[in-house]
Each structure stands twice: as C-alpha cells, then as structure tokens.
Amino acid sequence: DAKTTQPTSMDCAEGRAANLPCNHSTISGNEYVYWYRQIHSQGPQYIIHGLKNNETNEMASLIITEDRKSSTLILPHATLRDTAVYYCIVRASGAGSYQLTFGKGTKLSVIP
Amino acid sequence: EAGVAQSPRYKIIEKRQSVAFWCNPISGHATLYWYQQILGQGPKLLIQFQNNGVVDDSQLPKDRFSAERLKGVDSTLKIQPAKLEDSAVYLCASSLAATVFNSPLHFGNGTRLTVT
Numbered sequence: 268d269a270k271t272t273q274p275t276s277m278d279c280a281e282g283r284a285a286n287l288p289c290n291h292s293t294i295s296g297n298e299y300v301y302w303y304r305q306i307h308s309q310g311p312q313y314i315i316h317g318l319k320n321n322e323t324n325e326m327a328s329l330i331i332t333e334d335r336k337s338s339t340l341i342l343p344h345a346t347l348r349d350t351a352v353y354y355c356i357v358r359a360s361g362a363g364s365y366q367l368t369f370g371k372g373t374k375l376s377v378i379p
Numbered sequence: 380e381a382g383v384a385q386s387p388r389y390k391i392i393e394k395r396q397s398v399a400f401w402c403n404p405i406s407g408h409a410t411l412y413w414y415q416q417i418l419g420q421g422p423k424l425l426i427q428f429q430n431n432g433v434v435d436d437s438q439l440p441k442d443r444f445s446a447e448r449l450k451g452v453d454s455t456l457k458i459q460p461a462k463l464e465d466s467a468v469y470l471c472a473s474s475l476a477a478t479v480f481n482s483p484l485h486f487g488n489g490t491r492l493t494v495t
Binding site: 301303308309310311312313316354366367368369370371372 | 383412414419420421422423424427435470472483484485486487488489
C-alpha cells in the first residue's frame with residue numbers, strides 16, 4: 268500500500284471547519300483513501316473513504332485531488348467531541364488481505 | 380447493531396506471566412483482526428482471520444503470541460510469557476469480508492495491558 272504523510276498536529280476553533288490534509292503521492296490506480304479517527308481510550312472509528320470522486324457522508328467530506336496525490340478530510344463544523352487522532356490510510360482493492368496500515372496520524376485539537 | 384466486544388478492558392500482569400484477551404465481532408462479519416497499539420503510535424496488525432482460517436500472521440511474534448478463532452466467530456489472543464514491551468492496547472476489529480475491499484473495519488475499544 269502507498270505511504271501517507273500527515274501533519275503531526277492541528278488546532279481548530281469550535282464551530283469552524285477542520286481541514287485535515289494528507290499526502291499520498293505514490294498512490295496507485297486501484298488504491299482507495301480511507302480516513303479513521305481515534306478518540307482517547309477508544310478504538311479507531313471509520314469516517315469515510317473514496318477512490319477519485321469527492322465523497323460526503325453525515326460525518327465528513329473527502330476531497331481528493333484530480334491527480335489523486337493528496338486529499339483533504341473536512342469536518343464542516345468542528346465540535347469538542349471531534350478532538351481525536353485522525354488517520355489517513357491508503358488501501359489496495361486488488362487481491363490480497365485488504366489490511367489497514369496505520370501511521371501516526373494527525374492529532375486534531377478543537378478549541379472552545 | 381452491536382459493536383465489537385472485547386474483554387477485559389484492563390489487565391495488569393507481571394513479566395513472564397500469561398494473559399488472554401477475548402473478542403466477539405459484529406454478527407455476520409467474516410473477517411477478524413487483532414491489532415497492537417503501543418502508546419503514541421498507530422495500531423499495528425498482528426493477525427487476520429477469514430472465518431476460522433488465518434489469512435496473515437506475518438507480524439505475530441509466534442514464539443509468545445497465539446490466536447485462534449475456532450468456530451469462525453469469537454477469537455482469543457494469548458501472550459505467554461509476557462514481556463515488558465508487550466505493554467500496549469490490544470484492539471480487535473471485524474469487517475464484512477476481506478474480499479469486499481470497500482468494507483470498513485469496525486474496532487472494539489481494546490484491552491489495555493500493563494506488564495510490570
């Protein structure tokens with residue numbers, strides 16, 4: 268699976284949009300971009316995933332650049348409960364075991 | 380829908396002792412994973428099961444770690460004997476099927492192991 272690069276930490280004011288970037292410049296055509304988050308003392312929680320089109324669900328939006336070398340997770344109105352570590356993961360869709368390989372993620376702090 | 384259940388929530392043991400963790404995945408999920416998360420790091424895969432068969436255990440320290448999923452549902456991860464460096468959170472996850480590539484993993488809240 269392709270490697271991802273994320274900032275170590277970010278701050279966001281409560282009520283504002285949180286934009287979390289991820290670089291995956293070596294991504295290949297059959298690899299999806301997944302986002303998970305981990306709130307303190309909990310297991311990782313699935314947020315969203317996409318291949319090349321932008322995606323939106325009740326939690327967040329995922330914007331993938333046209334060349335697919337980077338993406339941005341957008342939390343439209345961040346709340347204190349969104350404080351967590353956010354992981355960007357690239358996962359192959361071909362034959363294989365479809366594992367998730369986690370990096371260190373971005374620690375997002377939502378500030379009142 | 381009930382989530383992935385894990386027990387115990389916390390465990391403290393002395394080095395060289397043995398310990399076991401239990402996981403009950405989401406009903407109908409064929410694939411089960413065990414991850415180890417050391418403080419300050421992302422989770423690292425230890426073993427993956429598809430039904431009751433092992434798909435990947437390449438990162439499992441087999442001299443001391445073992446795992447089983449006998450009936451293709453619940454799973455147990457065992458450490459014997461434990462070392463200080465095994466102190467970590469052990470996370471269990473499940474997904475609908477490994478071949479459904481866009482099937483998200485659902486994680487339990489883990490077991491926090493402290494080895495003294």
